[in-house]
Amino acid sequence: MYRVASASEYLVITGIGIPDIKLAKKAWVLPGQSYTKFDLSPVNYTLEVQAMSAEKLPFILLATPTQHIGPRVDDKLSLFKYAKLISPHEKLSNHVKELVQGIIEGETRVLAASMTMEEVFKGTKEFKQEVFEKVQLELNQFGLLIYNANYFSYLGQKTQMEAANQAKVDVAEAKMKGEVGAKLHGGKTLQNAAKIDAETKIISTQRQGDGKKEEIKVRTEVKIFENLKEAEATKAVAIREAKLQMEVEQMNVLTRTEKLKAEFLSKASVEYETKVQEANWKLYKIQKEAEGVLYGKEKEAGAQKAIAEASSYARQQLADAELYAKKKEAEGLVALAQAQGIYLSTLLGALGGNYGALRDYLMINGGMFQEMAKINAEAINGLHPKISIWTSGNGDNGMGDGAAGSSGTTMKEVAGVYRMLPPLFKTVHEQTGMLPPAWMGSIPDSTTN
Numbered sequence: 001m002y003r004v005a006s007a008s009e010y011l012v013i014t015g016i017g018i019p020d021i022k023l024a025k026k027a028w029v030l031p032g033q034s035y036t037k038f039d040l041s042p043v044n045y046t047l048e049v050q051a052m053s054a055e056k057l058p059f060i061l062l063a064t065p066t067q068h069i070g071p072r073v074d075d076k077l078s079l080f081k082y083a084k085l086i087s088p089h090e091k092l093s094n095h096v097k098e099l100v101q102g103i104i105e106g107e108t109r110v111l112a113a114s115m116t117m118e119e120v121f122k123g124t125k126e127f128k129q130e131v132f133e134k135v136q137l138e139l140n141q142f143g144l145l146i147y148n149a150n151y152f153s154y155l156g157q158k159t160q161m162e163a164a165n166q167a168k169v170d171v172a173e174a175k176m177k178g179e180v181g182a183k184l185h186g187g188k189t190l191q192n193a194a195k196i197d198a199e200t201k202i203i204s205t206q207r208q209g210d211g212k213k214e215e216i217k218v219r220t221e222v223k224i225f226e227n228l229k230e231a232e233a234t235k236a237v238a239i240r241e242a243k244l245q246m247e248v249e250q251m252n253v254l255t256r257t258e259k260l261k262a263e264f265l266s267k268a269s270v271e272y273e274t275k276v277q278e279a280n281w282k283l284y285k286i287q288k289e290a291e292g293v294l295y296g297k298e299k300e301a302g303a304q305k306a307i308a309e310a311s312s313y314a315r316q317q318l319a320d321a322e323l324y325a326k327k328k329e330a331e332g333l334v335a336l337a338q339a340q341g342i343y344l345s346t347l348l349g350a351l352g353g354n355y356g357a358l359r360d361y362l363m364i365n366g367g368m369f370q371e372m373a374k375i376n377a378e379a380i381n382g383l384h385p386k387i388s389i390w391t392s393g394n395g396d397n398g399m400g401d402g403a404a405g406s407s408g409t410t411m412k413e414v415a416g417v418y419r420m421l422p423p424l425f426k427t428v429h430e431q432t433g434m435l436p437p438a439w440m441g442s443i444p445d446s447t448t449n
Contacts (some may be wrong), residue, residue, distance in 0.1 A: 001029045012083045014226070015235045023079055032236045034229060038083060042070030042147045045097070049105050050071045051112035052200060056193040059112075069100060072145040082143030085218050099142070106207045107134040113200060116160050141175060258352075265350040266361075280339070284332055291328075295321055374380045 004026040005011045013022040029035050052058050071086075072078035086096060111130050112120060120127055185239050219417045292344030298317060344358070351357045363369065 003027060003029050003035055005037055009039055010079065010083070012038060013038050014229055016236070018256060021083055022385070023076075023083060032233050038071070038086075040071050040073050040106065042145075043096075045069060045100055047101055047104060049108045052196055053112060054115055055117060056189070056196050057117055058196070058252045059107075059117065059120075069139065069144055069146055071143055075143075078140070078143035078145070080143070081141070084222055085142050085215075086144070086230045088223065099211065100139070100144070102207045102211045103138045104131075104135050105130060106204055106211075107138065109200065109204065110134075262350050262352075266347065269343065269346045269350065270365075272346075276339050280332070280335060284328075287328065291321075291324070323379045 003011055005024075011022075011024045011027055013024065013027060013029060013033055013035045014020075016030065017031065027035075050058065050060050071082040108131055111127070111134065115127065132146060136283060139146065295317070348355070348358050348363065350359070428434055428436075
């Protein structure tokens, strides 16, 4: 199947031939593969974050922050992360919303706890940039990108400022009540701060735990999906192998059936040809016998003619008889050729038009290989190979010492060649039966060797 994604979508393909996942705008989805789509368009998240300043004063950031968050389209690795971890869920589902909300609320609370109320409201740009960077760092793990963040659309800013002013008034009144009151209020403040601090840590830990739970849940679902697809792929391969094996077995059965048909047809053709040849031979023999009787009677009638015509008539009849015999022989050859043509045509049809198989059959049936073996055996029959071993030796037999000394090395070499001639002649005579010319030398007597 050929699948095409829209302008703001991607195809996620898994299955046979893909080791992990494949992202594409358009692609062929083959058998044994599956696909899904995910949307790249960012989603708007509007949250209300309850935070606490460094003075341990709680405040609410109403409608904060307003963000457009979606997959990072310019980074292939981020798209792979998003496809594996987030795409199995609807982008507007509670799972994705709670994941993003947990990250934003956690980072905002941690940052707000390190700043005073005055720093939060005076340094809005710095606060926004800090939150943006920390939240983006966490979202990178899921392949998400903050496209736009509109922090600090505070709806309850007046209430929060009144709370801050009231805190200052309370502090002034506490100072007016004296050191005892100040210490008492300070102790209560520390107690409340410790309590709020502990609650903040508990909430932060809970959020982190929820985030980890969801991450583990997503990974588990991805692993289950991968195992399921692997099992489906293995099952598809096994089914395909079984089908192929079944086809092979069917072809083997058909082949054996055709072979048996060919063997039975060949035997029937041979029997038919043998009977035809026998019938033709009997017919030919009867015709020849009849012709012989007729010829004898004609000769007897011719004997009654004149003696002068007898010789000419006999020669003419003999020529006619030979002509007739040749004619009948030719007719017999034509009939034999026609029968052989029918025989060969029948064999060729039985062998499926395979000329090579027909040739091999005729060679085997005609005993060609047996005849070749017989000829080769007759060729080597009666051979009695003789092996002659001879050497010139290292002595100077046949040459005097004076001659050897006077001619030096050259004469020794000539003498060595000359000593080799008699054994060579003898070997040639034993192998071929040929004698050397008398002027070259004679063969040594075998009795003296």
